[in-house]
Amino acid sequence: MNHFPEAWGRPRDEIYGAYNPTYLPSSLGGAHQPTTRTQSPIVTGTSVLALKFSTGVVIAADNLASYGSLARFTDVHRLKPFNKRAVVGFGGDVSDMQYLDRLLNSLDVEENYTSSTGDSKQGGEEGLVDAPLMSAKNLHTYLAKVMYKRRTDFNPLWNALLIVGLDDQSQPFLASADLLGTTFSAPSLATGFGAHLAQPILRRVVPNEAASRELSREKAVEAIKECMKVLFYRDARSMNEYSIAVVDENGVELSENEKLENQSWAFADRIKGYGTQVV
Amino acid sequence: MTSIGTGYDLSNSVFSPDGRNFQVEYAVKAVENGGTAIGIRCKDGVVLALEKLVTSKLLKKDANKRIATVDRNAGVVHSGLLPDGRHFVSRARDEASSWRGTYKAPIPGSALANRMGAYVQAYTLYNSVRPFGITAIIGGYDAETELSVDGAVGNGPKVGAGGKTQGVKEGGPFLYMVEPSGLYWGYYGAATGKGRQAAKAELEKLKLDPKEGNCISLEEGVKEAARIIYVAHEDSKDKEFELEMTWISSMSGPTKGRHEEVPKALREEAERLAKKSMEGEEEEEEKMEG
Amino acid sequence: MASLFHAPMPSTGPGYSFSAQPTAASAPRQHAGFYPYTDNGGSTLGISGATFTILAGDTRSTSGYNINTRHAPKLFKIGGEGPDNLNARIVLSVVGFAADGNALKERLDTVVKMYRYQHGKEISVHACAQRLSHILYGKRFFPYYVTAILGGLDEEGKGALYSYDPVGSYEREQCRAAGAASSLIMPFLDNQVNLKNQYDPMSGQGLEKVQRVPEPLPKETVEEIVRDAFTSAVERHIEVGDGLQMMVITKEGIEETFSPLKED
Numbered sequence: 046m047n048h049f050p051e052a053w054g055r056p057r058d059e060i061y062g063a064y065n066p067t068y069l070p071s072s073l074g075g076a077h078q079p080t081t082r083t084q085s086p087i088v089t090g091t092s093v094l095a096l097k098f099s100t101g102v103v104i105a106a107d108n109l110a111s112y113g114s115l116a117r118f119t120d121v122h123r124l125k126p127f128n129k130r131a132v133v134g135f136g137g138d139v140s141d142m143q144y145l146d147r148l149l150n151s152l153d154v155e156e157n158y159t160s161s162t163g164d165s166k167q168g169g170e171e172g173l174v175d176a177p178l179m180s181a182k183n184l185h186t187y188l189a190k191v192m193y194k195r196r197t198d199f200n201p202l203w204n205a206l207l208i209v210g211l212d213d214q215s216q217p218f219l220a221s222a223d224l225l226g227t228t229f230s231a232p233s234l235a236t237g238f239g240a241h242l243a244q245p246i247l248r249r250v251v252p253n254e255a256a257s258r259e260l261s262r263e264k265a266v267e268a269i270k271e272c273m274k275v276l277f278y279r280d281a282r283s284m285n286e287y288s289i290a291v292v293d294e295n296g297v298e299l300s301e302n303e304k305l306e307n308q309s310w311a312f313a314d315r316i317k318g319y320g321t322q323v324v
Numbered sequence: 325m326t327s328i329g330t331g332y333d334l335s336n337s338v339f340s341p342d343g344r345n346f347q348v349e350y351a352v353k354a355v356e357n358g359g360t361a362i363g364i365r366c367k368d369g370v371v372l373a374l375e376k377l378v379t380s381k382l383l384k385k386d387a388n389k390r391i392a393t394v395d396r397n398a399g400v401v402h403s404g405l406l407p408d409g410r411h412f413v414s415r416a417r418d419e420a421s422s423w424r425g426t427y428k429a430p431i432p433g434s435a436l437a438n439r440m441g442a443y444v445q446a447y448t449l450y451n452s453v454r455p456f457g458i459t460a461i462i463g464g465y466d467a468e469t470e471l472s473v474d475g476a477v478g479n480g481p482k483v484g485a486g487g488k489t490q491g492v493k494e495g496g497p498f499l500y501m502v503e504p505s506g507l508y509w510g511y512y513g514a515a516t517g518k519g520r521q522a523a524k525a526e527l528e529k530l531k532l533d534p535k536e537g538n539c540i541s542l543e544e545g546v547k548e549a550a551r552i553i554y555v556a557h558e559d560s561k562d563k564e565f566e567l568e569m570t571w572i573s574s575m576s577g578p579t580k581g582r583h584e585e586v587p588k589a590l591r592e593e594a595e596r597l598a599k600k601s602m603e604g605e606e607e608e609e610e611k612m613e614g
Numbered sequence: 615m616a617s618l619f620h621a622p623m624p625s626t627g628p629g630y631s632f633s634a635q636p637t638a639a640s641a642p643r644q645h646a647g648f649y650p651y652t653d654n655g656g657s658t659l660g661i662s663g664a665t666f667t668i669l670a671g672d673t674r675s676t677s678g679y680n681i682n683t684r685h686a687p688k689l690f691k692i693g694g695e696g697p698d699n700l701n702a703r704i705v706l707s708v709v710g711f712a713a714d715g716n717a718l719k720e721r722l723d724t725v726v727k728m729y730r731y732q733h734g735k736e737i738s739v740h741a742c743a744q745r746l747s748h749i750l751y752g753k754r755f756f757p758y759y760v761t762a763i764l765g766g767l768d769e770e771g772k773g774a775l776y777s778y779d780p781v782g783s784y785e786r787e788q789c790r791a792a793g794a795a796s797s798l799i800m801p802f803l804d805n806q807v808n809l810k811n812q813y814d815p816m817s818g819q820g821l822e823k824v825q826r827v828p829e830p831l832p833k834e835t836v837e838e839i840v841r842d843a844f845t846s847a848v849e850r851h852i853e854v855g856d857g858l859q860m861m862v863i864t865k866e867g868i869e870e871t872f873s874p875l876k877e878d
Contacts, residue, residue, distance in 0.1 A: 084647040110477065120478045143475035147428065150474050151421060157582075158393050158417065193713050196650050197756075221682075225652055226713035229675050231683035240680050253684070 086138035086203040088112050090123045091282045092239030093134035094272050095207045096247055097217040097232045097257040098265035101293025102209040104132055105269050107277070108301070109284040110139045116284065122301045124288045128153060129296040131181035131210035133188070136236040137224065138203035145202060148191070149184075181210025181218040181292070185228070193226025201225070205236035210292045217257070217293075232257035235272070238280040243272035262291065274305050278312075335451045347455055348448050351404075351504035354457035358403035359565065360519035360556040363461040364549055365499040365512050365532060369542035369573035370463035371586075372401040373549035375519065375557050378564040389585075391570045395420035397430050398464030399570050399583040403517030404504075405457035412460050412502075415443055428474040433464050433498030437508050445506025455504045459516040462502065465572045465581060466495035497572075519556025526552045542573055546586055550594035554602055567595055651759045652677065654712040655853030657793035658688050659843060660763040661807060662773030664830040666864045667765040669707050670840045671793075672848070672875060673857035684856035684877060686712065690719045691861075691868060692764075693726035693737065702868060704742055704766040705861045709793035710780070711759035718758045721749055739766035743776040743784060750782030757781050761792035766863055773830075773863075788828070795847035795854045802846065806839050807831065833862065841873075848876050 047053065055064075069075030088110050095104040110118040123135045125146050133149065135142040156179055185208040195202050201224040212218040220230040232254055233247035250268045251257040269289065277283050285308075290299040327333040333346030340346060359375040372391050391401045392413040400416055402409035419439045423431035440462065447455045501514040513527035530548055531540055540548065546569065553567055569591055575581040586594075655676035660669045671688035674681060688709055694702030706722055708715030725745055729737040737745075743764050750758055757780045768774040777790035789807045791799035804810040809826040817824035831839075840860060848855045855875050862869045 082648070118478050122477070139477060143477060146475040147424075151424065154396055154421065154424075157396065159389070193717060196648075196713075199648065199650065201648055201650075224648075225650065225711075226717075227652065227654065227677075227682075227711075228713065228716065229683040229686050231685065234683075240677075244680075 082200045083138075083141075083203055086141075088117055088139040089282070090121065090136050090139060090142070091280055092235055092237040092243065092276055093123065093136045093205070093207045094235045094239050094243050094247070094269055094276075095134060095209050095219050095233070096251065096260075096265050096269055097219050098260040098262050099258055100217065101211070101262065101291055102217050102219050103262070103265045103269050103289065103291045104134045104207060104209045105273055105287055105289040105303075106134050106136070107273065107284050107287040109282070109286075111282045114281070116282075119284060119286065122288050124290050124299060124301070125149065126290065126297045126299055127181075127184055127210075128156075128178055130178060130215075130292060131184045131208065132290045132292055132297055132299070133184070134207040134209070134236075136205040136207075141202040141204050145188070145191070145204065145206075152179075152187070177213070180213045181208055182212040182220075184208055184210070185218070185220045185222065189222040189226060189228045192222045192224060196225050207234055207236060209290075210297075211294070215294065238282075239272070239276060242275055242279055246272050246275065262293070266291065270303075270306075274308060277305055277308075336447075336454055337449050337451045345448060345505075348505045351455040351457050352459075355404040355459045355504065355516060356518065356520075358405075358458070358517040360515065360517040360523055360553060361401045361403040361459075361461055362515040362523050362527070362549060362552055362556075363401065363463045363499045363501070363511070363513070364527070364530070364540075364545045365463070365497050366542045366545035367534065367539040368497070368577055369465060369545070369571055369579070370497045370499055371542065371545040371549045371569060371571045372399055372461060372463045373553050373570075374401050374403075374568040375517070375553045376566045376568050377560075378566060386566065389568065391568055391585075392416075393570075393583050394436070394462075395424075395430055395464075396582050397467065397572065398433065398436060398462060399572065400460050400462050401568075401570075402458040402460040404459060408457045409460065412440070412444070412456060412458060416440055416462070419443075424474060428476070430467070432466050433462065433500065434510075436464075437462055437498075437500035437502065437510070440502050441506050441508040443506075444502055444504065448505060457504065459504065460502045461514045461516065462500045463498065463572065464583060465497050465574055467581060468495035468574055496574075515552075515556070517556075519553075519559060522558065523552050523556040526555055542571060542577065543590075546571060546590060547594045547597055550591070551598040551601055554595075554598040558602075567591065569594070651711050651714075653710060653759075653794075654682070654686075655794045656686075656688055656709050657791065657795040657799060657844070657847055657851070657854050658707040658709045658761075658763055659789070659791040659799055659803070659840060660707065660765050660775045660777070661789040661803070661831075661836050661840065662765065662775040662787075663833060663836055664772060665767075666833055666836075666862055667705075667767065667773035667775055668833070668836050668840060668860060668862050669705050669763060669765045670844065670858060670860045671707050671709065672844060672854045673859055673872070674853065674855045675712060676853045679852075681856070687859050688715070689859050689861050689870075690723070691870075692719070692723050692742070693730065699723070703736065703863060704739055704764065705863055705868060706746070707763045707765075707792070708760045710761055714758040715760045718749065718760060718762065722746055725749070739764070739768055739774045739776075740786075742766070743774075743786070746776075746778065747782040747784045750778060750780065752782075754781050761796075763790055763792055765861075767865060771865055791843070793854075795851040798847050798850055799843045802843055803839070807836075837862075844875060 066074040067076040071077045090110055093106040106123040108121055109116055110121040125133050127149055192202055203224050205223045207221050209219050219234055221234050222228050232251040235243040251260055273287050277285050285305040287303050288301040289303050327346040332340035336347040359377045361374045364371045374390055376390055391399055393399050394416040400413050420431045444456050447453050499511050499514055500508050501511055502508040512532035515523035557565055569586040571586050572583040573579045656672050656674055658671035669689050673685050673687055675683050675686035689705055689707045691699035691702035692704040692706050694700050706719055726737050746764055759780055762778040764776040766774050776784050776786050778784045789803045791803055809828045812826040814824045814826055844858050856877050858873045858875050860871045
């Protein structure tokens with residue numbers, strides 16, 4: 046008889062062979078598994094577009110999350126307001142977006158531990174200054190460092206981000222950060238397919254900073270909406286419902302259920318040379 | 325004091341023969357000297373208010389805030405030993421953030437009160453520590469509308485499995501008070517500190533029980549809170565004080581579900597009314613005497 | 615989808631950064647994984663004179679055939695006071711992988727500011743140059759993918775210029791071009807600054823020919839050479855253009871200018 050109680054009731058080694066623990070975690074005697082890291086995004090969002098105008102910034106992204114070529118989720122909101130003067134737009138992996146959103150939520154809670162007054166007016170009489178609200182520029186610096194740290198750890202957050210809003214001088218701010226930690230800023234920006242399809246259109250509207258200072262809010266929104274339409278025509282991973290946000294001195298105005306309007310497929314008539322159509 | 329000389333009051337975690345923990349009772353004494361702190365649970369929100377005694381003319385006015393934000397939807401006001409209060413707040417923030425980390429949603433008031441009660445109680449069990457020298461009032465608002473899970477994507481199915489049940493109402497304002505023993509109850513109105521007796525008497529006059537109907541509104545609550553702090557201050561009239569007030573409403577209310585300082589204009593109006601009512605009472609007293 | 619976010623390999627020499635991706639023949643890889651580098655194009659150059667140093671760089675930032683932005687400065691003031699580096703006397707230029715460049719700049723800037731807090735005096739350029747080498751070598755096995763050029767004035771007030779490779783090998787030079795169009799600009803500088811292949815026309819033929827002797831150039835001439843170098847590079851390299859950022863370091867301080875380059 047086997048006198049070790051832990052062996053009772055187990056398959057007998059002499060009949061079944063010794064227990065093979067390799068599938069167990071290494072702490073329980075299993076074979077050592079290599080740590081694995083993100084090598085590619087899984088569920089993804091496509092382009093994000095943004096454009097600076099005289100007093101603020103407009104940003105848009107559609108509501109689709111794709112699983113490869115499958116249109117997996119159609120009500121995913123990829124614009125996240127951070128506070129009254131900053132919005133983040135997410136392209137790329139959706140689970141990494143959710144992680145970053147939670148990170149920003151906890152950051153916002155911590156930012157508001159001290160001096161949270163309803164009226165976020167800066168200053169006030171007797172030099173009683175509310176701790177200033179984190180600006181879009183501050184937020185961009187923070188996110189860029191998060192992204193760069195993660196790529197340096199070989200554990201990237203697979204996103205392309207646009208951070209829009211107002212900087213510490215209350216001037217329009219627009220900058221990007223991606224999975225490598227690369228950052229840049231321009232009067233108009235577009236991630237993913239938008240960099241190819243929308244950016245040329247946007248650059249015609251605002252070729253430089255001076256032009257964006259002259260641009261009205263209406264014209265900016267119109268240009269962005271036009272670009273969303275072009276992207277829906279040509280980007281196979283896009284959809285016709287989208288979110289659009291405007292950030293200016295009055296705060297964030299976010300609409301998450303916009304629909305593309307006035308589409309015309311007349312141009313399709315002129316496309317020839319594909320499939321069975323030969324003439 | 326019955327405890328003195330018996331030796332049973334020297335160590336925490338030691339009962340006296342008649343079943344008392346004197347260290348806890350001494351901690352309560354520490355609270356009894358603190359500035360009055362109150363909380364009012366109104367129909368559509370919660371008000372926290374504090375009589376902040378001015379200990380030195382060299383302190384900057386309106387600075388050194390004492391009512392703390394613990395999470396977006398919850399605040400804490402405390403009376404007693406200030407550093408103990410700071411530690412209590414720090415722990416409450418950790419609890420709120422760790423709850424978010426686990427459940428991806430804000431901590432409900434009941435859970436926060438429960439955890440803080442347990443934490444404070446643990447400081448009555450060991451002889452290497454002393455109990456908290458504070459009584460803390462935790463106020464906030466559990467969202468009534470379904471809050472999206474932090475970072476969640478999409479809205480889920482509109483009907484059927486996983487769909488929303490219609491007409492189920494949950495959430496609402498909450499108010500709890502945690503004492504040095506770790507004891508905590510939920511309250512309609514809570515008061516602690518030096519002027520608690522007067523404050524409680526005033527709180528009891530208010531309509532706060534929702535079952536009895538026409539419960540006072542948040543705006544009325546703000547005015548009552550200011551008045552009650554002024555009433556509670558009567559006994560230590562010679563000392564100067566500042567009134568500190570925060571409030572929280574539902575998502576559809578004035579603070580949009582956030583715990584915030586009461587705007588300056590509203591606070592000053594409430595203070596003006598409070599002072600006026602105090603003067604009114606004095607006149608009446610004079611008339612009666614005369 | 616993955617290809618949308620997949621970063622191209624940085625270049626190992628002249629040519630476009632994105633044409634140098636590994637082919638099946640040269641470097642077989644099991645599957646496309648995460649590659650932590652990219653090349654953001656652009657070029658920088660530095661020339662030192664008798665009493666000044668000039669650094670310059672274009673302001674274009676690229677990803678493959680895309681222009682990220684037309685205004686991404688590659689020259690950074692190092693040290694001085696506050697976030698705007700007031701009264702700084704050292705300039706760092708970085709070209710290559712912009713995110714690494716930024717991280718490197720921030721590290722060196724912090725080090726130089728700390729030096730002043732700890733020693734109560736400004737760091738010398740040669741000490742700063744040595745320190746930069748150490749920072750780069752510190753990441754020898756996961757390098758900052760950048761070519762750095764550091765400029766300032768030495769302790770005698772002469773122009774000082776140091777050039778680096780990505781892992782910290784460095785030397786003090788008269789002039790240096792770096793980045794995407796370095797192979798276009800460097801020979802031009804060899805000829806115009808160090809007067810390579812320039813002979814005294816009065817000297818004889820063949821072995822009799824006498825090489826012209828390089829001398830420190832005046833500031834105006836150097837500025838002209840820099841401008842010419844970049845306008846030419848813009849014509850021949852697609853990753854260079856949009857704007858020219860120049861910083862002139864003299865004992866009076868740093869003078870920074872931006873001027874337009876072709877945006878095509």
